[in-house]
Each structure stands twice: as structure tokens, then as C-alpha cells.
Amino acid sequence: MINKEATNINQTQAASEAEILPLLYSIINTKLDSMANMDHFLQLIADTGAKIVSARNSSLVIFTDKMDIPSSEAKARDEPAMMHNFCRSDSYIVIPLLLRGLKDPLGYLRVENKQGNQKFDSKDLFSLLLLSRQVTLKIENDLLYKRVHQDLIDSLLSMVNMLESRDKYTYSHSRRVSQFALAIAEELGLDQKEKDVLHMSGLLHDIGKIGLPDSILNKKDSLNKDELEMVKTHPLVGENIMRPLDFLALERSIIRHHHERLDGSGYPDGLEGDELSLCTRIMAVADSFDAITSARPYRKARSYADGLEELTRLADEKYDRYVVSSLKKALFRSDAYC
Ligand SMILES: [Fe+2]
Known part of the structure; x- marks a missing residue:
């Protein structure tokens, strides 16, 4: 043709x-x-x-x-x-x-x-x-x-699939985070390049958990202090996995910073306020929303309404209020809200 x-x-x-x-x-x-x-x-x-x-x-x-x-x-x-x-x-x-x-x-x-x-x-x-x-x-x-680029991406996504197959409670978490991030980006009118970055970093954001043992990934009780410290290394481990891939530099930065919070209480760098890029703020909201609304070994999944209420309560302190309200609008628009 x-x-x-x-x-x-x-x-x-x-x-x-x-x-x-x-x-x-x-x-x-x-x-x-x-x-x-x-x-x-x-x-x-x-x-x-x-x-x-x-x-x-x-x-x-x-x-x-x-x-x-x-x-x-x-x-x-x-x-x-x-x-x-x-x-x-x-x-x-x-x-x-x-x-x-x-x-x-x-x-x-x-x-x-x-x-x-x-x-x-x-x-x-x-x-x-x-x-x-x-x-x-x-x-x-x-x-x-293009082929080499795609092969590298496929290898990374395979690692995420392996991780999620070991961790039954967060199965499909990465895909949902990616979708929430894209819905927010759409609401905010971001351009296609920013959407592509968010899509990929949503899929890969927890890739650093690949190094965590099953005893931590699937622990039914709360994590102790040492285990929590191990979990907190995953943004840095994820960034290191991505380090050789220059063409994913923006995604790498979001992976490193997706647990940072506006008030500086996040990790690994304790960034605050304007030090968090818009894409990082979006990823933080998308990731936290899915964490709240998914089942965990130690609690049931909460509703979307509860998730939005929780994020709104923490808006300005931990999360960007504008990003939270964009997620809310996107969910209403897609009839996903319940
Ligand atoms: Fe994470």
C-alpha cells in the first residue's frame, strides 16, 4: 500500500x-x-x-x-x-x-x-x-x-513482570500507576513527549524492588525498621538499573524521586517544593492513589473516594493540590469514580 x-x-x-x-x-x-x-x-x-x-x-x-x-x-x-x-x-x-x-x-x-x-x-x-x-x-x-531501543524497554518491562509475579499484592500496580499518571497528564494538557515519559516511568517506577526478598515483598505484618530501610532503597536501585540507558534520562529521574514529598519528608533525597518536577509530582500522586486503593497483606483495598479524600487531606503538605484535583477530575470524567 x-x-x-x-x-x-x-x-x-x-x-x-x-x-x-x-x-x-x-x-x-x-x-x-x-x-x-x-x-x-x-x-x-x-x-x-x-x-x-x-x-x-x-x-x-x-x-x-x-x-x-x-x-x-x-x-x-x-x-x-x-x-x-x-x-x-x-x-x-x-x-x-x-x-x-x-x-x-x-x-x-x-x-x-x-x-x-x-x-x-x-x-x-x-x-x-x-x-x-x-x-x-x-x-x-x-x-x-528503534529495534535495539524497543528490546531494551522490553527487557526492563520483563523485569517488572517478574517482580509483580512474585508480589501478588501489587500485581498490575505499575500498569495502573501508569494509567493514573496518564489520566492526570491528559487533564493537565501535557504534551505527548511528557505523556510518553510518564507512561514509561509509571511502568518502571518500582523496578528497583526486584532486589527485595519475597519475605519482605509478601510480608503479611507491618515491616520492621530494617525491612523498611531496605524497601526505601528501591528508588535508588531502580535508578541504577536505568543508569546505562541515556535515552531514558527523564524516566530515570522520576524513578529516583517518586517517593519524594512536597514538605521534604520523602526519600531518597528529601527534596521539597519546587525541587519536585511536575512529572515527579504526578507520579507521586498516581503511585500513592493506587497504593491506597489496592489491597495490601495487612489491609483491604479502599475505595477511590477514600483514596481521593486521603490525598486531598494531604494536599499542599505532601502532594500537589493541582495534581490531586486533576486526578479527581479525570476519574469523574472516566466514570471510574465510585
Ligand atoms: Fe515505589
Whole structure:
């Protein structure tokens, strides 16, 4: 299915190296992380293709349903085969964009009508083949990065699943905290990037509990002082687990600080007031709300009404009042309130 296309018509100027090099640089450096950037990327390729061979018209179609990393079972193409998969006449050239391991082309770059009524020659073809290889290398690198990124996230989420399977009382706690945090973010009108950070840090916020023994995780009585101190290490342990992952820096900070409180009574750093970021305040409210409204070994679950009442009572002292009231509005809006 063709679902992305960029065109460039009526190119009238032959391009110099000084014009082409910045375009190539932009192609390589465009982040393919949004539809807007993808449109910009496609337009750049169409523009660059036209300029390189002085074509009056150019177009690029991409089959975005193929934009996934090829599976290891897929038969890899070799270089020589890729270089021969094109179509050329005096008035047009069509170059397929081929990703390694993908059976069918990802898309096609087409240029038409060379300026000055000239004919396209083998040098034009070679230039466009080089351009298409640069483009496919860029896409392959991005897809590979995306795959590695996702594999790391999946590994972390597996650790959370392992933790929750050991701790029957907090099973699904992380997913609920993530949902409450997102509901608050929606109510506050946060942008998608902040929502993504909250979603991920909600899922991972208690990952540091992985090191706690079952005797503490599932203890039916109240924890003694030493056990409590061990539990209080989990934000730091969680942060350490995440430390090698630079791309999750914001999530790491929220994981470290999700037990901080406005009055400085939280841990591990005793932050107060403005030292707590908005996302940290949201996570603190979402986490505490789920803790209050979930069953514990030593008590039954309390209702959403009780949970909101408790958080409202502690608003300004421990929790951000605005965030608490946003949770309340979000719950009313979703009919979850009871
Ligand atoms: Fe926690």
C-alpha cells in the first residue's frame, strides 16, 4: 500500500555541490520520529534527487507498512542485486529503495524530464543509485536503533513482570500507576513527549524492588525498621538499573524521586517544593492513589473516594493540590469514580 509520497516539480536550476551537500546532510540528520519529520524527509529526498540530475520533476513514494526491521528469517539481498534493480530511459529514471533483508522495495524515487531537453545518462543513474543507498542506509540505521531501543524497554518491562509475579499484592500496580499518571497528564494538557515519559516511568517506577526478598515483598505484618530501610532503597536501585540507558534520562529521574514529598519528608533525597518536577509530582500522586486503593497483606483495598479524600487531606503538605484535583477530575470524567 502506498501511503507516503513527496513530489518536486518544475526544477529549473542545475544544482551545484554547495546546494546538494546541505541537502544530503539534512537527509542523514532528519529524525524519523514523527509523521511531520517523515514528510520532510521524503521531500528532501525528492528535492535532492531532482537537483543531482537536473530533473524538472521528481517524486518519491514510500510503502510505510514495510517500514519495519526485516526479520532474521528474511533472505538478505546482496549489493550487486540491489544495484541492478532500476529502470531508466532518456526521459526518466526510477530507483527502488531496498532495505537489506526486505524482499520488496520500501519505495521508489522517480525523476523525469532533464532540463534543457537533455537525456538522462549513466552518470545520472549512478548518482541516483548512490543517493538511494545513502537513504536506505539512513533508514536501516534508524530502524535498527528503534529495534535495539524497543528490546531494551522490553527487557526492563520483563523485569517488572517478574517482580509483580512474585508480589501478588501489587500485581498490575505499575500498569495502573501508569494509567493514573496518564489520566492526570491528559487533564493537565501535557504534551505527548511528557505523556510518553510518564507512561514509561509509571511502568518502571518500582523496578528497583526486584532486589527485595519475597519475605519482605509478601510480608503479611507491618515491616520492621530494617525491612523498611531496605524497601526505601528501591528508588535508588531502580535508578541504577536505568543508569546505562541515556535515552531514558527523564524516566530515570522520576524513578529516583517518586517517593519524594512536597514538605521534604520523602526519600531518597528529601527534596521539597519546587525541587519536585511536575512529572515527579504526578507520579507521586498516581503511585500513592493506587497504593491506597489496592489491597495490601495487612489491609483491604479502599475505595477511590477514600483514596481521593486521603490525598486531598494531604494536599499542599505532601502532594500537589493541582495534581490531586486533576486526578479527581479525570476519574469523574472516566466514570471510574465510585
Ligand atoms: Fe515505589
